[in-house]
Amino acid sequence: MAPTASTSTASHARPQCPVCVLRHRGQCQGINDRDLAGSAALEASHSPVRIYDAGEVVYAQGDPGAHIFNLISGWVALHRDLADGRRQIIRFLLPEALFGVEPEGRDLGHGATAITNASVCPIGRAKFDDLRHRTQSFNERFVEILQQDQHRAVEAFTTLGQGSAKERVGGLLNELALTAAGQISIRAGAAFKVPLTQRHIAEATGLTSIHVNRVLRQLREDRIVEFQHGVLSIVDPSKLQALVDIGLGALTKPQRAVGHPLGVPMPAPSLAATSTTGRYQA
């Protein structure tokens, strides 16, 4: 069974929601925090779910970060726009993602736009923080998410800074497949609905959509990945891995903790670069 992502239009998927715990009202349904189940405090923190059409803005860059959001269904892009029209897409969000977090008192440094029809669960920042203070496990979950975001950012940053066009596009597609599948590896031939345009990919990778087109063709001709008609198919997972994995000979690969840690920490060969100079490892 090829894991086809739930991305039709406005699917009635009800993924787990790390923020909300209300079972009634037909809103958020998941309960990830035992301590909060049935909590009156949490119930009071809840706001009605918001629905967006594809292309609609969830929040704009520069808005005050009055709410934190949890994506219930659909895809959302986080992006930072420049005055002259350039846009950098920071990240594509799939259901269950938490977003709209900003440091105390600062306006949002990025915007969020629905890519498909989407529904999100908003919660006031003050209420959110209040909840965190009340419930340790909830706070820990939030901290964990922040730390994972940071980890992801380091990887993406490296790909963007050091990768060739092929590596960047390949890295993005790989990341998308992994996230959509919720797996740490992908079988050959696996296919996913990915509702992105070549332009989205361009804005996420810092390339021109025209060039993305050529790169996609190359990746197809190289029999690595295909992305056409809204469907992403992994032709050769090992080749894709090789393309992306220029990072570290063996480290940092088989781990992928989502929510709860999965793999056992490895011994790790430990690079030993003692000088800022020269090549760092062969």
Add this chain to the structure above:
Amino acid sequence: MAPTASTSTASHARPQCPVCVLRHRGQCQGINDRDLAGSAALEASHSPVRIYDAGEVVYAQGDPGAHIFNLISGWVALHRDLADGRRQIIRFLLPEALFGVEPEGRDLGHGATAITNASVCPIGRAKFDDLRHRTQSFNERFVEILQQDQHRAVEAFTTLGQGSAKERVGGLLNELALTAAGQISIRAGAAFKVPLTQRHIAEATGLTSIHVNRVLRQLREDRIVEFQHGVLSIVDPSKLQALVDIGLGALTKPQRAVGHPLGVPMPAPSLAATSTTGRYQA
């Protein structure tokens, strides 16, 4: 008085330390958390300060994240290395920076290398988390730092993805000056000791050191910034700002909360891009 950064070799600077609160032993001195002052719990969490020579590795990519570090003196680079020798510098750390944070149970996705002689204050991850659980204000401080890191990452990511070579180098130098000065703006002619090589800049901006050299010359000839002989001088702050500020007409600029929020939240004009298509704003 040009604020010259304390970066000679192993200066005996004693900046505030958000982690440690011990006053004795001549180690960390700052107390940023009232609730923890004199706390026996915190004292028990303290490990001896570690000293590194320039070029030494604080921790390697792939190491288990058993400790969190607080930079006491000197400069440190966080970086992610690729198997073929490429290196992306994620961030340059100045004293007071917290680093080595990784999601629960995962190995470090990046390494840390001392650029100058440096001293850091390590604290065991378990002890750190224990402290967070015990003391809310400490936990909040940590969350705030994570959020600020994330905010910074978004900006850096955008510059890397969308910026030209000049914008990237300019952006980095601007960021460095701002951080070194601890200010939100820089006076014309301000100069700072910046212990980086052109290669460091190259690895941070995703360029070749050769090209960085040319770009630095251009910036000098354009009378914007100069960086020579380890000294960074801001020739024309407004031109530098213009180079960097392609981001947003007016938003996201004058805010810069360090530790405690400084500026008042602004109303913010709020971009209104309602379509994923077309240019996003003029």
Add this chain to the structure above:
DNA sequence: CGATTGGTTGATTCTACTCAAGCCCGGTGG
């Protein structure tokens, strides 16, 4: 003193961008 590191410059190559055109498809309206 030779060796190494960091910086500088020139010449050349190549990756990715720009400009330009054409195609396919779905929607809209005469």
Add this chain to the structure above:
DNA sequence: CCACCGGGCTTGAGTAGAATCAACCAATCG
């Protein structure tokens, strides 16, 4: 029903920005 239109995709031709290759200089160091 069909002409028209716009968005997304595709391809070609020319260009530019950054990388690569190759020296060379200055300072530091063992």
